Amino acid sequence: MKLKRFEALSLQEALQSVKAELGPEAVIVSSRRIQKGGGLFGLLSQSVVEVTAAVDRASQVEEAPVARVERSLQSLMAKRFAPEAPVRQPVQPAPDHKFSEALQVATALDPVTQHLDEMRREIQRLREEQQDPERVLGPLRQELEGLRIVVGEVLGSQMDKRVEGLPGDVMEVYQSLVIQGVNPQTAHHLVRGVVETLGTAGVGNREALKSLLWERMEESVAVSGQAVSKHYGQKVMMLVGPTGVGKTTTIAKLAGLARQQDEHRRTVLVTLDTYRVAAVEQLRVFAKILKIPLEVAVSHKDFLECLGRHQNADLLLIDTAGRSPKDQAGYDELLAITRGQVQVETHLVLAAPMAESVQMDTIRRYQSVPIHKLMITKLDEVSMGGSLYNVLAQTGLPVSYLSAGQRVPEDLEMATRARLVELAWGQASRQVLQECVPLNGVVH
Ligand SMILES: Nc1nc2c(ncn2[C@@H]2O[C@H](COP(=O)(O)OP(=O)(O)OP(=O)(O)O)[C@@H](O)[C@H]2O)c(=O)[nH]1
Ligand SMILES: [Mg+2]
Numbered sequence: 001m002k003l004k005r006f007e008a009l010s011l012q013e014a015l016q017s018v019k020a021e022l023g024p025e026a027v028i029v030s031s032r033r034i035q036k037g038g039g040l041f042g043l044l045s046q047s048v049v050e051v052t053a054a055v056d057r058a059s060q061v062e063e064a065p066v067a068r069v070e071r072s073l074q075s076l077m078a079k080r081f082a083p084e085a086p087v088r089q090p091v092q093p094a095p096d097h098k099f100s101e102a103l104q105v106a107t108a109l110d111p112v113t114q115h116l117d118e119m120r121r122e123i124q125r126l127r128e129e130q131q132d133p134e135r136v137l138g139p140l141r142q143e144l145e146g147l148r149i150v151v152g153e154v155l156g157s158q159m160d161k162r163v164e165g166l167p168g169d170v171m172e173v174y175q176s177l178v179i180q181g182v183n184p185q186t187a188h189h190l191v192r193g194v195v196e197t198l199g200t201a202g203v204g205n206r207e208a209l210k211s212l213l214w215e216r217m218e219e220s221v222a223v224s225g226q227a228v229s230k231h232y233g234q235k236v237m238m239l240v241g242p243t244g245v246g247k248t249t250t251i252a253k254l255a256g257l258a259r260q261q262d263e264h265r266r267t268v269l270v271t272l273d274t275y276r277v278a279a280v281e282q283l284r285v286f287a288k289i290l291k292i293p294l295e296v297a298v299s300h301k302d303f304l305e306c307l308g309r310h311q312n313a314d315l316l317l318i319d320t321a322g323r324s325p326k327d328q329a330g331y332d333e334l335l336a337i338t339r340g341q342v343q344v345e346t347h348l349v350l351a352a353p354m355a356e357s358v359q360m361d362t363i364r365r366y367q368s369v370p371i372h373k374l375m376i377t378k379l380d381e382v383s384m385g386g387s388l389y390n391v392l393a394q395t396g397l398p399v400s401y402l403s404a405g406q407r408v409p410e411d412l413e414m415a416t417r418a419r420l421v422e423l424a425w426g427q428a429s430r431q432v433l434q435e436c437v438p439l440n441g442v443v444h
Helices: 011-022 065-081 099-131 133-163 168-179 184-202 206-219 247-261 277-290 300-309 328-338 356-366 386-395 417-425 428-435
Strands: 002-008 027-036 046-055 235-240 267-271 294-296 315-319 345-351 373-377 399-402
Touching: 002 011, 002 027, 011 027, 011 046, 168 184, 168 206, 168 386, 168 417, 184 206, 184 386, 206 417, 235 247, 235 328, 247 267, 247 277, 247 315, 247 373, 247 399, 267 277, 277 294, 294 300, 300 328, 345 356, 356 386, 386 417, 399 417
Parallel strands: 235 315, 235 345, 267 294, 267 315, 345 373, 373 399
Antiparallel strands: 002 046, 027 046
16 A cells, blocks of 8 residues: 655645546545645745545556546446435535545536436336326326216217107106116117107007016116026136125125025135235135135145145135236236136126226226126115116126125125116116016015
C-alpha cells in the first residue's frame, strides 16, 4: 500500500493531484483544511486543503475511463431497476474514496437517471398491466356494460312501441316480464308468439294468454332431472365455479341427498381445493357428519390414485377451488381432470345474485372445461329472476339443482322447468299464478 499526502488550495485541486499521481483507484484516507506557512504569529499563513490518499498497488488494475463510466451506469441502472429498489434515496454525502469521480459521473448522469426513472415507472406500469389484464379490461368491460344498458334501453323503448298496438293484457304481461329483468327482445318475442298462436280474439282470454306464455317460457329453458340418483351406476360429479358461489355447501347437500336416497350408497367426497386450509376443514366437518370418506387431492396424480382407491364407489363428488377469471392454470387443471379416462360430469355453480353479464362471462370461461350442467345457488337472495331466465334461455344449458338457503342438506331442490319460470316471474309469479289456474300444479 502506498500512502501519500497532497496539499492544494482547494479540495478539487487536491483530488486532481491524487488522481493524477495515484490513479483512479486511490482511496481518500483523510482530508482537512490547515494553515500553511505564515511567519510571525502566522500573519502570512495560508489556508490549504491537506488530503491523505492511499493506493493498493497490488490490486490496482487499470480500467479505461469509458469502461468505468459504463460500469457506473450499469450499477446505477441495476439499482434503479431492482424490484426492491427503494424510492429514490436522499443524496448521501459521497464516501471519501473516489467521491469526486462518483460525483462527476452522477452529475453527468443526472438527466439520464431522471429519464431512467420515468422509463422504470413506465415499465412497471406495463408489467402490472400484463400481470393484471383486468386493469385494462376492467374499464373496457364497464364501458361495454354501459353500452349494453343503453342499447337495451333503446331496444326496449322500440319494443315498447311495437307492443303499443297490442291488447291491454298483452302489454301488461310484456311489461311485467321486462320489470322482472327479462330482456325486452325476449319478452317481445314471447308475447308476439303467443298473440300469433291465439289470434287477436284469443288473447282476450287472460288465462289462455298467460298459460300459453308460461308454456313457451318452460320450453325455452332446460333441466337435467335428478343428477344424483340411486338408479344410476357409478358417477363422478365435479362442481366448478367462481369463488364463494356455494360449491362446497352444495357438495355437502348432494352427499346428504345421496344418503337420503339410499343409506348404503357408497359416496366419497374429494376436494381439490387445497388453496385454503379452511376449505378442507369445511368439507371434513360435513364428511364426518355424513359418515362418508373425504379425500384430499393436492395434485392430478393424487386424484388418479384416489380414483383407484375408490373404484367401487357409487358416487364421487369432487369439490374444486373457486377460480378467478385470471386463473388460467386453474382452468387447465380442471381440463386435465375432465380429459382423463374416467367420465366426469361437470356442474358449473352460479349464484343467482351475480349480474347477468358476469354469469354469461363465467359460462364462456368455463366452457372449455367443458360444462355439462348448471347449478343455481343463493336464490333466496334475489327477488327478480328475469336475468337468470335470459341466461338460461340464451345458453340452453340444463339446470340440475337449485339452492335457496344455507341449510345442509335441506335447501336443495332438483330444478324443474316450472320452477325456473316461476323464478323468472319473481315476485310477480304469485299474482300471475293466482290469476291463471290451474298451471301444471306448480302453485303450492
Ligand atoms: N343465502 C345463501 N347462502 C348460501 C347458499 N349456498 C351457499 N351459501 C353460503 O355461501 C357462502 C359460501 O359458500 P361455499 O360453499 O363455501 O362457497 P364455495 O363456492 O365453496 O367457495 P370457495 O371454495 O371459496 O370458492 C357460505 O356462507 C354458504 O353458507 C344459498 O343457497 N343461499
Ligand atoms: Mg369451497
